[in-house]
Amino acid sequence: MNVLSRPILVLPVMAALALSACAPPADPADPADPADPAGATSTSMTVLTSFYPLQFVVERVGGDTVEIGTITPPGAEPHNLELSPAKVAELADASAVVYASGFQAAVDEAVEQTAPEHAIDVADAAQLSTAGGGIAEDDGAGDPHFWLDPERLGDVTDVVAERLGELDPQNAAEYAANADQLNQELSTLDEDFTTGLATCERRTIVVSHEAYGYLTDRYGLEQTGVSGIDPEAEPAPARIAKIRRVIEGQDVTTIFTESLVNPKVAETLAADLGVTTALLDPIESHADTSGDYLDVMRGNLSALREALGCA
Amino acid sequence: MSLHRRTLPLSTAVLAALVLTSCSTPASTGSGADAPASPATTADSPSEAGTPGADATDRQEVDGLAPRAVLTYDGGIMAVDTETGDVLTNTESEGFLRLNEAGDGRHVLVSAGKEFRVFDSGLIVEGHGDHDHYYEQAPALTGSTVEAAEAGHVVAHEGKTALFADGSGAISIMDTSAFEDGRIDPDEVEGFSTDDPHHGVAVPLTSGDLLMTQGTADSRSTVQVVSPEGEVLAETTDCPGVHGEAAAMPTAGGDVVSLGCENGPVVYRDGEFHKIPVDEPYQRSGNQFGSHESPIVLADYKTDPDAEQERPTRVGLIDTHASVMTTVDLGSAYWFRSLARGADGEALVLTYDGELNILDEESGAVLHEVKVVAPWEEPEEWQSPAPTVKVGADGFAYVTEPSAKKLHVIDVAEGTLLDSFDLPETPVELAVVTGEGSHGHDHADGEG
Numbered sequence: 001m002n003v004l005s006r007p008i009l010v011l012p013v014m015a016a017l018a019l020s021a022c023a024p025p026a027d028p029a030d031p032a033d034p035a036d037p038a039g040a041t042s043t044s045m046t047v048l049t050s051f052y053p054l055q056f057v058v059e060r061v062g063g064d065t066v067e068i069g070t071i072t073p074p075g076a077e078p079h080n081l082e083l084s085p086a087k088v089a090e091l092a093d094a095s096a097v098v099y100a101s102g103f104q105a106a107v108d109e110a111v112e113q114t115a116p117e118h119a120i121d122v123a124d125a126a127q128l129s130t131a132g133g134g135i136a137e138d139d140g141a142g143d144p145h146f147w148l149d150p151e152r153l154g155d156v157t158d159v160v161a162e163r164l165g166e167l168d169p170q171n172a173a174e175y176a177a178n179a180d181q182l183n184q185e186l187s188t189l190d191e192d193f194t195t196g197l198a199t200c201e202r203r204t205i206v207v208s209h210e211a212y213g214y215l216t217d218r219y220g221l222e223q224t225g226v227s228g229i230d231p232e233a234e235p236a237p238a239r240i241a242k243i244r245r246v247i248e249g250q251d252v253t254t255i256f257t258e259s260l261v262n263p264k265v266a267e268t269l270a271a272d273l274g275v276t277t278a279l280l281d282p283i284e285s286h287a288d289t290s291g292d293y294l295d296v297m298r299g300n301l302s303a304l305r306e307a308l309g310c311a
Numbered sequence: 312m313s314l315h316r317r318t319l320p321l322s323t324a325v326l327a328a329l330v331l332t333s334c335s336t337p338a339s340t341g342s343g344a345d346a347p348a349s350p351a352t353t354a355d356s357p358s359e360a361g362t363p364g365a366d367a368t369d370r371q372e373v374d375g376l377a378p379r380a381v382l383t384y385d386g387g388i389m390a391v392d393t394e395t396g397d398v399l400t401n402t403e404s405e406g407f408l409r410l411n412e413a414g415d416g417r418h419v420l421v422s423a424g425k426e427f428r429v430f431d432s433g434l435i436v437e438g439h440g441d442h443d444h445y446y447e448q449a450p451a452l453t454g455s456t457v458e459a460a461e462a463g464h465v466v467a468h469e470g471k472t473a474l475f476a477d478g479s480g481a482i483s484i485m486d487t488s489a490f491e492d493g494r495i496d497p498d499e500v501e502g503f504s505t506d507d508p509h510h511g512v513a514v515p516l517t518s519g520d521l522l523m524t525q526g527t528a529d530s531r532s533t534v535q536v537v538s539p540e541g542e543v544l545a546e547t548t549d550c551p552g553v554h555g556e557a558a559a560m561p562t563a564g565g566d567v568v569s570l571g572c573e574n575g576p577v578v579y580r581d582g583e584f585h586k587i588p589v590d591e592p593y594q595r596s597g598n599q600f601g602s603h604e605s606p607i608v609l610a611d612y613k614t615d616p617d618a619e620q621e622r623p624t625r626v627g628l629i630d631t632h633a634s635v636m637t638t639v640d641l642g643s644a645y646w647f648r649s650l651a652r653g654a655d656g657e658a659l660v661l662t663y664d665g666e667l668n669i670l671d672e673e674s675g676a677v678l679h680e681v682k683v684v685a686p687w688e689e690p691e692e693w694q695s696p697a698p699t700v701k702v703g704a705d706g707f708a709y710v711t712e713p714s715a716k717k718l719h720v721i722d723v724a725e726g727t728l729l730d731s732f733d734l735p736e737t738p739v740e741l742a743v744v745t746g747e748g749s750h751g752h753d754h755a756d757g758e759g
Contacts, residue, residue: 228375241725
């Protein structure tokens with residue numbers, strides 16, 4: 001038997017490897033900074049978070065009081081995460097584990113095995129809905145990307161603050177105050193999205209990953225998914241024809257991808273379909289250390305405004 | 312005719328004789344299902360072979376799946392990426408092989424004499440709540456087989472797949488999802504049997520009943536719908552030489568299945584059989600092509616009982632809901648491998664002039680004529696290579712051109728030739744899988 005694998009397939013994997021290799025290891029807060037002005041409340045909690053948006057919330061709510069670790073390594077795809085025994089042990093030792101059930105099967109399983117008491121499941125607070133818009137069934141088939149709606153992330157923030165306060169009553173007031181602060185910032189972000197997307201020439205976004213249901217629902221947009229855009233490989237005529245079928249008849253100028261598209265690929269799409277590509281980050285992971293959740297969301301907002309021709 | 316090829320250079324007449332004699336030999340190849348009469352006996356048994364192709368070691372996540380063409384040639388099976396033309400695997404395999412989609416969008420069943428072999432295309436779709444993830448791995452025979460004396464027709468219909476063993480009359484039915492792991496285990500198979508061995512077909516209906524032909528090696532003119540308990544719920548005996556089957560858009564009364572006879576087709580609809588009137592005393596539509604999206608079934612249209620090799624230029628469009636058939640003359644002949652259906656129900660006919668005719672199946676109007684291959688003619692033996700048309704669940708048509716060793720890709724909706732690829736071998740049979748399961752099924756079949 002003669003097996004020829006497509007060399008092109010190897011590239012994205014290598015890119016992913018490169019990213020994760022280059023990314024600094026998740027450095028969970030320096031333990032007990034001696035110069036900490038809030039020294040009275042020295043690090044008392046070790047909180048593990050299951051993926052980036054939750055890490056962000058706990059960082060902001062916990063402030064310097066909690067030591068934070070992540071279960072999903074920076075830059076890694078969280079959906080299909082597998083946990084090493086060491087990670088599971090870490091999870092068992094943590095003071096608290098913040099996760100959303102139904103998103104990462106491996107985390108659900110590990111939580112069930114190890115940490116039922118100090119697990120903080122934010123799935124209820126996030127009010128996950130099915131991809132179709134209804135309320136998610138118990139089977140966890142709902143759209144998990146709740147954090148793309150700032151209001152839902154605000155609700156999650158409140159729950160995290162409350163539960164951390166229960167586990168660490170001494171610092172409960174601080175958690176609550178931090179949560180209020182973050183909620184104000186999330187409200188501002190929400191207002192910016194509402195006004196920024198209020199008056200636009202187009203209201204449909206075409207995305208390579210249909211992760212934006214909560215966002216489009218909240219701001220009155222529509223999302224259309226188009227699979228099969230390999231950021232590294234020039235699309236075959238057949239694939240171009242398939243993408244054309246998806247966007248045909250819709251007023252679309254931009255296809256949003258999750259990672260930067262190779263210029264050759266972008267050129268082909270522009271020449272054959274008359275569309276440009278732009279980045280829209282579902283913020284499932286966080287390889288880029290230059291900005292936090294709020295920064296990435298603002299980047300998304302400006303990408304959306306440009307693509308949709310918003311006033 | 313789904314005889315595996317034992318002797319190659321045979322004229323059609325001789326071949327027909329061979330059909331009869333071979334069908335009449337008692338099934339001796341491991342069939343435990345010769346018990347006639349009742350549909351509740353065991354089927355020919357699935358094997359316990361290993362699954363070398365089914366492990367996930369070389370699996371890679373991709374942004375989307377490129378459909379894969381699985382092709383037979385004299386001496387083996389190859390699988391080709393239909394976007395790059397890369398030959399992904401090339402496996403030697405003896406005998407005359409026929410290809411059938413298992414129905415799950417991933418596996419292909421190879422009819423190979425005394426067994427069906429499971430071939431994994433390596434295209435994997437995993438649902439992930441709001442979206443799917445796509446994976447590719449190397450295509451390969453999984454090593455799993457289902458024994459079947461004279462492995463014949465495969466029908467995948469609405470989540471069930473039925474395998475028919477001509478040599479024993481045994482019918483093996485399984486959930487289409489049973490193919491997911493690349494192997495068919497005995498406890499995944501429900502066995503039925505026709506009264507006598509014959510070249511037949513079985514369709515698992517959504518009602519849970521089973522439509523199947525009855526007959527012998529010498530004559531077959533009966534089609535029955537049988538309940539799981541073995542009760543005959545509907546029957547027609549007015550279908551001499553029954554051959555060719557296709558499912559059309561269902562009615563409120565359930566599945567609709569059309570079958571070819573030598574005196575005009577018969578349609579099972581709303582729980583009963585309906586004869587389709589035809590003008591000619593002898594009218595045979597032994598190759599039928601249905602679409603879940605359409606009440607119309609596309610069929611070949613033969614009218615000469617004495618022809619050694621009839622080459623009609625007309626095709627039949629059977630309105631299965633209204634019980635009428637119209638014909639369209641394309642002015643150029645075709646053969647049983649050059650008919651197919653588009654994703655929206657279009658009727659596709661590749662004719663000797665090299666054009667893929669894309670017809671509106673309701674009106675018979677030609678929507679597109681796409682020049683795809685060089686002019687060709689039907690070979691004397693049905694097992695010999697000649698252009699073959701299949702439509703993937705992606706709605707594209709895939710056409711082989713054996714004389715040029717090429718595979719062509721056509722956008723049916725647009726009527727454009729998208730791509731052409733060189734093949735290392737001369738293709739005979741073709742199956743196309745996209746990762747998505749499909750509703751429809753039909754039978755393109757050899758003479759018989």
